[in-house]
Amino acid sequence: MDEIVERFEVTFNQIHQHLKELNGYPKNDNFVELLQRSKLKHSVIRVHFDQLKQYAKLRNAIVHERIRGDYYVATPHLEVVEDLERIKQTLDQPPQALEFATRPVLFFKEDTPLTHVVEAFRKHEISQFPIYTSNHEFLGLLTNDGIVRWIAGALADGHVNMDGITTKDLLGEDNKPNVEFLSSSGSVFELEEHFETSLEAERKLKAVIITEDGDPDLLPMGIVTTWDLIKVDRRNRDD
Incomplete structure:
Protein backbone atom coordinates (compact mmCIF):
# COMPACT_ATOMS: atom_id res chain seq x y z
CA MET A 1 0.00 0.00 0.00
CA ASP A 2 2.87 2.38 0.81
CA GLU A 3 4.20 1.82 -2.71
CA ILE A 4 0.83 2.82 -4.24
CA VAL A 5 0.69 5.96 -2.10
CA GLU A 6 4.25 6.86 -3.02
CA ARG A 7 3.54 6.43 -6.76
CA PHE A 8 0.48 8.64 -6.38
CA GLU A 9 2.32 11.39 -4.49
CA VAL A 10 5.32 11.40 -6.85
CA THR A 11 3.12 11.59 -9.94
CA PHE A 12 0.87 14.24 -8.39
CA ASN A 13 3.90 16.40 -7.55
CA GLN A 14 5.22 16.03 -11.10
CA ILE A 15 1.88 17.20 -12.50
CA HIS A 16 1.93 20.10 -10.03
CA GLN A 17 5.34 21.07 -11.43
CA HIS A 18 3.95 20.99 -14.96
CA LEU A 19 1.11 23.31 -13.91
CA LYS A 20 3.62 25.74 -12.42
CA GLU A 21 5.58 25.73 -15.66
CA LEU A 22 2.48 26.22 -17.80
CA ASN A 23 1.59 29.28 -15.71
CA GLY A 24 5.03 30.86 -15.57
CA TYR A 25 5.78 29.85 -11.96
CA PRO A 26 3.40 32.32 -10.24
CA LYS A 27 3.71 33.21 -6.56
CA ASN A 28 0.41 31.53 -5.84
CA ASP A 29 1.21 27.95 -6.79
CA ASN A 30 -1.79 26.31 -5.18
CA PHE A 31 -2.57 23.21 -7.22
CA VAL A 32 -6.29 23.89 -7.70
CA GLU A 33 -5.66 27.55 -8.56
CA LEU A 34 -3.11 26.54 -11.18
CA LEU A 35 -5.48 23.88 -12.44
CA GLN A 36 -8.24 26.46 -12.88
CA ARG A 37 -5.95 28.81 -14.79
CA SER A 38 -4.60 26.03 -17.00
CA LYS A 39 -8.10 24.83 -17.82
CA LEU A 40 -8.76 28.11 -19.61
CA LYS A 41 -5.70 27.74 -21.83
CA HIS A 42 -5.00 24.07 -22.46
CA SER A 43 -7.28 21.36 -23.76
CA VAL A 44 -5.41 18.55 -22.00
CA ILE A 45 -6.18 20.19 -18.66
CA ARG A 46 -9.81 20.91 -19.63
CA VAL A 47 -10.37 17.26 -20.47
CA HIS A 48 -8.88 16.01 -17.20
CA PHE A 49 -9.91 18.94 -15.00
CA ASP A 50 -12.55 17.12 -12.91
CA GLN A 51 -10.30 14.10 -12.37
CA LEU A 52 -7.34 16.21 -11.31
CA LYS A 53 -9.48 18.27 -8.95
CA GLN A 54 -10.69 15.08 -7.25
CA TYR A 55 -7.15 13.74 -7.11
CA ALA A 56 -6.10 16.98 -5.38
CA LYS A 57 -8.66 16.27 -2.63
CA LEU A 58 -7.31 12.74 -2.32
CA ARG A 59 -3.76 14.02 -2.12
CA ASN A 60 -4.71 16.44 0.67
CA ALA A 61 -6.34 13.60 2.58
CA ILE A 62 -3.22 11.48 2.20
CA VAL A 63 -0.81 14.22 3.25
CA HIS A 64 -2.77 16.10 5.90
CA GLU A 65 -5.08 13.48 7.41
CA ARG A 66 -2.61 10.70 8.10
CA ILE A 67 -3.40 9.12 11.47
CA ARG A 68 0.13 7.83 11.96
CA GLY A 69 3.19 7.29 9.83
CA ASP A 70 2.03 4.03 8.28
CA TYR A 71 -1.75 4.50 8.33
CA TYR A 72 -3.74 6.72 5.94
CA VAL A 73 -7.34 7.86 6.17
CA ALA A 74 -7.55 7.57 2.38
CA THR A 75 -5.47 5.62 -0.10
CA PRO A 76 -5.69 5.56 -3.89
CA HIS A 77 -6.75 2.54 -5.89
CA LEU A 78 -4.25 1.21 -8.39
CA GLU A 79 -6.54 2.32 -11.25
CA VAL A 80 -6.43 5.90 -9.92
CA VAL A 81 -2.64 5.89 -9.80
CA GLU A 82 -2.40 4.49 -13.31
CA ASP A 83 -4.84 7.11 -14.59
CA LEU A 84 -2.81 9.87 -12.94
CA GLU A 85 0.36 8.48 -14.50
CA ARG A 86 -1.26 8.52 -17.96
CA ILE A 87 -2.16 12.20 -17.53
CA LYS A 88 1.37 12.93 -16.38
CA GLN A 89 2.78 11.15 -19.44
CA THR A 90 0.69 13.36 -21.72
CA LEU A 91 2.08 16.45 -19.98
CA ASP A 92 5.63 15.06 -20.21
CA GLN A 93 5.34 14.44 -23.94
CA PRO A 94 2.62 16.66 -25.40
CA PRO A 95 1.89 16.15 -29.10
CA GLN A 96 3.52 18.52 -31.56
CA ALA A 97 1.47 21.39 -32.90
CA LEU A 98 2.18 20.19 -36.43
Missing part, protein backbone atom coordinates in the same frame (compact mmCIF):
# COMPACT_ATOMS: atom_id res chain seq x y z
CA GLU A 99 -0.04 17.15 -35.78
CA PHE A 100 -3.10 19.44 -35.70
CA ALA A 101 -2.13 21.71 -38.57
CA THR A 102 -3.64 21.76 -42.03
CA ARG A 103 -1.06 20.23 -44.37
CA PRO A 104 0.18 20.78 -46.99
CA VAL A 105 -0.24 24.55 -47.00
CA LEU A 106 -1.44 26.17 -50.21
CA PHE A 107 0.25 29.53 -50.66
CA PHE A 108 0.73 32.08 -53.44
CA LYS A 109 3.33 34.52 -54.63
CA GLU A 110 2.66 38.26 -54.59
CA ASP A 111 2.18 38.39 -58.37
CA THR A 112 -0.43 35.63 -58.55
CA PRO A 113 -3.53 36.88 -60.42
CA LEU A 114 -6.65 37.31 -58.32
CA THR A 115 -8.61 35.13 -60.73
CA HIS A 116 -6.29 32.22 -59.92
CA VAL A 117 -6.74 32.73 -56.17
CA VAL A 118 -10.53 32.90 -56.43
CA GLU A 119 -10.50 29.61 -58.32
CA ALA A 120 -8.33 28.05 -55.59
CA PHE A 121 -10.75 29.23 -52.89
CA ARG A 122 -13.59 27.59 -54.79
CA LYS A 123 -11.75 24.37 -55.62
CA HIS A 124 -10.09 23.64 -52.30
CA GLU A 125 -12.63 25.23 -49.92
CA ILE A 126 -9.82 26.80 -47.91
CA SER A 127 -10.50 30.18 -46.36
CA GLN A 128 -7.01 31.67 -46.21
CA PHE A 129 -3.68 31.52 -48.01
CA PRO A 130 -0.25 32.86 -47.00
CA ILE A 131 1.29 35.22 -49.54
CA TYR A 132 5.05 35.43 -50.22
CA THR A 133 7.44 37.40 -52.36
CA SER A 134 9.54 35.66 -55.00
CA ASN A 135 12.29 35.47 -52.32
CA HIS A 136 9.95 33.66 -49.90
CA GLU A 137 9.45 36.71 -47.68
CA PHE A 138 6.11 36.47 -45.90
CA LEU A 139 3.80 39.32 -46.89
CA GLY A 140 0.53 38.45 -45.23
CA LEU A 141 -2.46 36.18 -45.02
CA LEU A 142 -5.07 36.53 -47.73
CA THR A 143 -8.52 35.48 -46.54
CA ASN A 144 -11.84 35.05 -48.26
CA ASP A 145 -13.14 37.93 -46.14
CA GLY A 146 -10.36 40.10 -47.52
CA ILE A 147 -11.29 39.19 -51.07
CA VAL A 148 -14.96 39.96 -50.43
CA ARG A 149 -14.05 43.36 -48.96
CA TRP A 150 -11.87 44.16 -51.96
CA ILE A 151 -14.60 43.14 -54.40
CA ALA A 152 -17.14 45.26 -52.52
CA GLY A 153 -14.84 48.27 -52.76
CA ALA A 154 -14.07 47.69 -56.44
CA LEU A 155 -17.67 47.10 -57.49
CA ALA A 156 -18.87 49.50 -60.17
CA ASP A 157 -22.23 49.23 -61.96
CA GLY A 158 -22.56 45.66 -60.77
CA HIS A 159 -19.22 44.60 -62.26
CA VAL A 160 -15.68 44.10 -60.96
CA ASN A 161 -12.63 44.36 -63.20
CA MET A 162 -10.04 41.85 -61.95
CA ASP A 163 -7.67 42.27 -64.88
CA GLY A 164 -4.14 42.82 -63.64
CA ILE A 165 -5.11 42.49 -59.98
CA THR A 166 -2.70 40.32 -57.96
CA THR A 167 -2.58 38.99 -54.42
CA LYS A 168 -0.36 41.87 -53.29
CA ASP A 169 -3.05 44.36 -54.33
CA LEU A 170 -5.53 42.69 -51.97
CA LEU A 171 -3.38 42.60 -48.86
CA GLY A 172 -3.62 46.33 -48.19
CA GLU A 173 -1.36 48.41 -46.00
CA ASP A 174 -1.83 46.43 -42.79
CA ASN A 175 -0.88 43.18 -44.45
CA LYS A 176 0.39 41.17 -41.47
CA PRO A 177 -2.37 41.35 -38.90
CA ASN A 178 -3.10 38.60 -36.44
CA VAL A 179 -0.68 35.99 -37.76
CA GLU A 180 1.98 34.36 -35.61
CA PHE A 181 4.65 31.73 -36.25
CA LEU A 182 5.76 28.59 -34.47
CA SER A 183 8.61 26.15 -34.93
CA SER A 184 7.81 22.70 -36.29
CA SER A 185 9.12 21.27 -33.01
CA GLY A 186 6.66 23.38 -30.99
CA SER A 187 4.20 21.57 -28.76
CA VAL A 188 0.44 21.83 -28.71
CA PHE A 189 0.82 23.75 -25.43
CA GLU A 190 2.83 26.45 -27.21
CA LEU A 191 0.26 26.52 -29.98
CA GLU A 192 -2.62 27.01 -27.57
CA GLU A 193 -0.61 29.67 -25.73
CA HIS A 194 -0.45 31.74 -28.93
CA PHE A 195 -4.23 31.79 -29.26
CA GLU A 196 -4.82 32.36 -25.54
CA THR A 197 -2.38 35.29 -25.42
CA SER A 198 -4.05 36.96 -28.39
CA LEU A 199 -7.45 36.48 -26.75
CA GLU A 200 -6.25 38.10 -23.54
CA ALA A 201 -4.96 41.02 -25.61
CA GLU A 202 -8.38 41.26 -27.33
CA ARG A 203 -6.68 40.59 -30.63
CA LYS A 204 -8.23 37.89 -32.78
CA LEU A 205 -5.51 35.59 -34.06
CA LYS A 206 -6.41 34.35 -37.52
CA ALA A 207 -3.74 31.68 -37.79
CA VAL A 208 -0.47 30.28 -36.54
CA ILE A 209 1.84 29.33 -39.38
CA ILE A 210 4.35 26.58 -38.64
CA THR A 211 7.77 26.74 -40.28
CA GLU A 212 10.90 24.70 -39.69
CA ASP A 213 12.30 26.99 -37.00
CA GLY A 214 9.53 29.58 -36.60
CA ASP A 215 11.06 32.00 -39.10
CA PRO A 216 8.26 33.86 -40.96
CA ASP A 217 10.30 33.86 -44.16
CA LEU A 218 10.58 30.09 -44.44
CA LEU A 219 7.96 28.27 -46.45
CA PRO A 220 5.03 27.01 -44.36
CA MET A 221 4.90 23.41 -43.19
CA GLY A 222 1.45 23.75 -41.65
CA ILE A 223 -1.18 26.30 -40.73
CA VAL A 224 -3.46 26.25 -37.68
CA THR A 225 -6.69 28.22 -37.30
CA THR A 226 -9.17 28.35 -34.43
CA TRP A 227 -11.15 25.67 -36.25
CA ASP A 228 -8.14 23.36 -36.10
CA LEU A 229 -8.06 23.72 -32.30
CA ILE A 230 -11.26 21.67 -32.26
CA LYS A 231 -9.11 18.74 -33.37
CA VAL A 232 -6.95 19.25 -30.28
CA ASP A 233 -9.94 18.97 -27.94
CA ARG A 234 -11.33 15.97 -29.83
CA ARG A 235 -8.00 14.15 -29.76
CA ASN A 236 -7.56 14.68 -26.03
CA ARG A 237 -11.09 13.51 -25.28
CA ASP A 238 -10.62 10.40 -27.39
CA ASP A 239 -7.37 9.64 -25.60
Whole structure:
Protein backbone atom coordinates (compact mmCIF):
# COMPACT_ATOMS: atom_id res chain seq x y z
CA MET A 1 0.00 0.00 0.00
CA ASP A 2 2.87 2.38 0.81
CA GLU A 3 4.20 1.82 -2.71
CA ILE A 4 0.83 2.82 -4.24
CA VAL A 5 0.69 5.96 -2.10
CA GLU A 6 4.25 6.86 -3.02
CA ARG A 7 3.54 6.43 -6.76
CA PHE A 8 0.48 8.64 -6.38
CA GLU A 9 2.32 11.39 -4.49
CA VAL A 10 5.32 11.40 -6.85
CA THR A 11 3.12 11.59 -9.94
CA PHE A 12 0.87 14.24 -8.39
CA ASN A 13 3.90 16.40 -7.55
CA GLN A 14 5.22 16.03 -11.10
CA ILE A 15 1.88 17.20 -12.50
CA HIS A 16 1.93 20.10 -10.03
CA GLN A 17 5.34 21.07 -11.43
CA HIS A 18 3.95 20.99 -14.96
CA LEU A 19 1.11 23.31 -13.91
CA LYS A 20 3.62 25.74 -12.42
CA GLU A 21 5.58 25.73 -15.66
CA LEU A 22 2.48 26.22 -17.80
CA ASN A 23 1.59 29.28 -15.71
CA GLY A 24 5.03 30.86 -15.57
CA TYR A 25 5.78 29.85 -11.96
CA PRO A 26 3.40 32.32 -10.24
CA LYS A 27 3.71 33.21 -6.56
CA ASN A 28 0.41 31.53 -5.84
CA ASP A 29 1.21 27.95 -6.79
CA ASN A 30 -1.79 26.31 -5.18
CA PHE A 31 -2.57 23.21 -7.22
CA VAL A 32 -6.29 23.89 -7.70
CA GLU A 33 -5.66 27.55 -8.56
CA LEU A 34 -3.11 26.54 -11.18
CA LEU A 35 -5.48 23.88 -12.44
CA GLN A 36 -8.24 26.46 -12.88
CA ARG A 37 -5.95 28.81 -14.79
CA SER A 38 -4.60 26.03 -17.00
CA LYS A 39 -8.10 24.83 -17.82
CA LEU A 40 -8.76 28.11 -19.61
CA LYS A 41 -5.70 27.74 -21.83
CA HIS A 42 -5.00 24.07 -22.46
CA SER A 43 -7.28 21.36 -23.76
CA VAL A 44 -5.41 18.55 -22.00
CA ILE A 45 -6.18 20.19 -18.66
CA ARG A 46 -9.81 20.91 -19.63
CA VAL A 47 -10.37 17.26 -20.47
CA HIS A 48 -8.88 16.01 -17.20
CA PHE A 49 -9.91 18.94 -15.00
CA ASP A 50 -12.55 17.12 -12.91
CA GLN A 51 -10.30 14.10 -12.37
CA LEU A 52 -7.34 16.21 -11.31
CA LYS A 53 -9.48 18.27 -8.95
CA GLN A 54 -10.69 15.08 -7.25
CA TYR A 55 -7.15 13.74 -7.11
CA ALA A 56 -6.10 16.98 -5.38
CA LYS A 57 -8.66 16.27 -2.63
CA LEU A 58 -7.31 12.74 -2.32
CA ARG A 59 -3.76 14.02 -2.12
CA ASN A 60 -4.71 16.44 0.67
CA ALA A 61 -6.34 13.60 2.58
CA ILE A 62 -3.22 11.48 2.20
CA VAL A 63 -0.81 14.22 3.25
CA HIS A 64 -2.77 16.10 5.90
CA GLU A 65 -5.08 13.48 7.41
CA ARG A 66 -2.61 10.70 8.10
CA ILE A 67 -3.40 9.12 11.47
CA ARG A 68 0.13 7.83 11.96
CA GLY A 69 3.19 7.29 9.83
CA ASP A 70 2.03 4.03 8.28
CA TYR A 71 -1.75 4.50 8.33
CA TYR A 72 -3.74 6.72 5.94
CA VAL A 73 -7.34 7.86 6.17
CA ALA A 74 -7.55 7.57 2.38
CA THR A 75 -5.47 5.62 -0.10
CA PRO A 76 -5.69 5.56 -3.89
CA HIS A 77 -6.75 2.54 -5.89
CA LEU A 78 -4.25 1.21 -8.39
CA GLU A 79 -6.54 2.32 -11.25
CA VAL A 80 -6.43 5.90 -9.92
CA VAL A 81 -2.64 5.89 -9.80
CA GLU A 82 -2.40 4.49 -13.31
CA ASP A 83 -4.84 7.11 -14.59
CA LEU A 84 -2.81 9.87 -12.94
CA GLU A 85 0.36 8.48 -14.50
CA ARG A 86 -1.26 8.52 -17.96
CA ILE A 87 -2.16 12.20 -17.53
CA LYS A 88 1.37 12.93 -16.38
CA GLN A 89 2.78 11.15 -19.44
CA THR A 90 0.69 13.36 -21.72
CA LEU A 91 2.08 16.45 -19.98
CA ASP A 92 5.63 15.06 -20.21
CA GLN A 93 5.34 14.44 -23.94
CA PRO A 94 2.62 16.66 -25.40
CA PRO A 95 1.89 16.15 -29.10
CA GLN A 96 3.52 18.52 -31.56
CA ALA A 97 1.47 21.39 -32.90
CA LEU A 98 2.18 20.19 -36.43
CA GLU A 99 -0.04 17.15 -35.78
CA PHE A 100 -3.10 19.44 -35.70
CA ALA A 101 -2.13 21.71 -38.57
CA THR A 102 -3.64 21.76 -42.03
CA ARG A 103 -1.06 20.23 -44.37
CA PRO A 104 0.18 20.78 -46.99
CA VAL A 105 -0.24 24.55 -47.00
CA LEU A 106 -1.44 26.17 -50.21
CA PHE A 107 0.25 29.53 -50.66
CA PHE A 108 0.73 32.08 -53.44
CA LYS A 109 3.33 34.52 -54.63
CA GLU A 110 2.66 38.26 -54.59
CA ASP A 111 2.18 38.39 -58.37
CA THR A 112 -0.43 35.63 -58.55
CA PRO A 113 -3.53 36.88 -60.42
CA LEU A 114 -6.65 37.31 -58.32
CA THR A 115 -8.61 35.13 -60.73
CA HIS A 116 -6.29 32.22 -59.92
CA VAL A 117 -6.74 32.73 -56.17
CA VAL A 118 -10.53 32.90 -56.43
CA GLU A 119 -10.50 29.61 -58.32
CA ALA A 120 -8.33 28.05 -55.59
CA PHE A 121 -10.75 29.23 -52.89
CA ARG A 122 -13.59 27.59 -54.79
CA LYS A 123 -11.75 24.37 -55.62
CA HIS A 124 -10.09 23.64 -52.30
CA GLU A 125 -12.63 25.23 -49.92
CA ILE A 126 -9.82 26.80 -47.91
CA SER A 127 -10.50 30.18 -46.36
CA GLN A 128 -7.01 31.67 -46.21
CA PHE A 129 -3.68 31.52 -48.01
CA PRO A 130 -0.25 32.86 -47.00
CA ILE A 131 1.29 35.22 -49.54
CA TYR A 132 5.05 35.43 -50.22
CA THR A 133 7.44 37.40 -52.36
CA SER A 134 9.54 35.66 -55.00
CA ASN A 135 12.29 35.47 -52.32
CA HIS A 136 9.95 33.66 -49.90
CA GLU A 137 9.45 36.71 -47.68
CA PHE A 138 6.11 36.47 -45.90
CA LEU A 139 3.80 39.32 -46.89
CA GLY A 140 0.53 38.45 -45.23
CA LEU A 141 -2.46 36.18 -45.02
CA LEU A 142 -5.07 36.53 -47.73
CA THR A 143 -8.52 35.48 -46.54
CA ASN A 144 -11.84 35.05 -48.26
CA ASP A 145 -13.14 37.93 -46.14
CA GLY A 146 -10.36 40.10 -47.52
CA ILE A 147 -11.29 39.19 -51.07
CA VAL A 148 -14.96 39.96 -50.43
CA ARG A 149 -14.05 43.36 -48.96
CA TRP A 150 -11.87 44.16 -51.96
CA ILE A 151 -14.60 43.14 -54.40
CA ALA A 152 -17.14 45.26 -52.52
CA GLY A 153 -14.84 48.27 -52.76
CA ALA A 154 -14.07 47.69 -56.44
CA LEU A 155 -17.67 47.10 -57.49
CA ALA A 156 -18.87 49.50 -60.17
CA ASP A 157 -22.23 49.23 -61.96
CA GLY A 158 -22.56 45.66 -60.77
CA HIS A 159 -19.22 44.60 -62.26
CA VAL A 160 -15.68 44.10 -60.96
CA ASN A 161 -12.63 44.36 -63.20
CA MET A 162 -10.04 41.85 -61.95
CA ASP A 163 -7.67 42.27 -64.88
CA GLY A 164 -4.14 42.82 -63.64
CA ILE A 165 -5.11 42.49 -59.98
CA THR A 166 -2.70 40.32 -57.96
CA THR A 167 -2.58 38.99 -54.42
CA LYS A 168 -0.36 41.87 -53.29
CA ASP A 169 -3.05 44.36 -54.33
CA LEU A 170 -5.53 42.69 -51.97
CA LEU A 171 -3.38 42.60 -48.86
CA GLY A 172 -3.62 46.33 -48.19
CA GLU A 173 -1.36 48.41 -46.00
CA ASP A 174 -1.83 46.43 -42.79
CA ASN A 175 -0.88 43.18 -44.45
CA LYS A 176 0.39 41.17 -41.47
CA PRO A 177 -2.37 41.35 -38.90
CA ASN A 178 -3.10 38.60 -36.44
CA VAL A 179 -0.68 35.99 -37.76
CA GLU A 180 1.98 34.36 -35.61
CA PHE A 181 4.65 31.73 -36.25
CA LEU A 182 5.76 28.59 -34.47
CA SER A 183 8.61 26.15 -34.93
CA SER A 184 7.81 22.70 -36.29
CA SER A 185 9.12 21.27 -33.01
CA GLY A 186 6.66 23.38 -30.99
CA SER A 187 4.20 21.57 -28.76
CA VAL A 188 0.44 21.83 -28.71
CA PHE A 189 0.82 23.75 -25.43
CA GLU A 190 2.83 26.45 -27.21
CA LEU A 191 0.26 26.52 -29.98
CA GLU A 192 -2.62 27.01 -27.57
CA GLU A 193 -0.61 29.67 -25.73
CA HIS A 194 -0.45 31.74 -28.93
CA PHE A 195 -4.23 31.79 -29.26
CA GLU A 196 -4.82 32.36 -25.54
CA THR A 197 -2.38 35.29 -25.42
CA SER A 198 -4.05 36.96 -28.39
CA LEU A 199 -7.45 36.48 -26.75
CA GLU A 200 -6.25 38.10 -23.54
CA ALA A 201 -4.96 41.02 -25.61
CA GLU A 202 -8.38 41.26 -27.33
CA ARG A 203 -6.68 40.59 -30.63
CA LYS A 204 -8.23 37.89 -32.78
CA LEU A 205 -5.51 35.59 -34.06
CA LYS A 206 -6.41 34.35 -37.52
CA ALA A 207 -3.74 31.68 -37.79
CA VAL A 208 -0.47 30.28 -36.54
CA ILE A 209 1.84 29.33 -39.38
CA ILE A 210 4.35 26.58 -38.64
CA THR A 211 7.77 26.74 -40.28
CA GLU A 212 10.90 24.70 -39.69
CA ASP A 213 12.30 26.99 -37.00
CA GLY A 214 9.53 29.58 -36.60
CA ASP A 215 11.06 32.00 -39.10
CA PRO A 216 8.26 33.86 -40.96
CA ASP A 217 10.30 33.86 -44.16
CA LEU A 218 10.58 30.09 -44.44
CA LEU A 219 7.96 28.27 -46.45
CA PRO A 220 5.03 27.01 -44.36
CA MET A 221 4.90 23.41 -43.19
CA GLY A 222 1.45 23.75 -41.65
CA ILE A 223 -1.18 26.30 -40.73
CA VAL A 224 -3.46 26.25 -37.68
CA THR A 225 -6.69 28.22 -37.30
CA THR A 226 -9.17 28.35 -34.43
CA TRP A 227 -11.15 25.67 -36.25
CA ASP A 228 -8.14 23.36 -36.10
CA LEU A 229 -8.06 23.72 -32.30
CA ILE A 230 -11.26 21.67 -32.26
CA LYS A 231 -9.11 18.74 -33.37
CA VAL A 232 -6.95 19.25 -30.28
CA ASP A 233 -9.94 18.97 -27.94
CA ARG A 234 -11.33 15.97 -29.83
CA ARG A 235 -8.00 14.15 -29.76
CA ASN A 236 -7.56 14.68 -26.03
CA ARG A 237 -11.09 13.51 -25.28
CA ASP A 238 -10.62 10.40 -27.39
CA ASP A 239 -7.37 9.64 -25.60
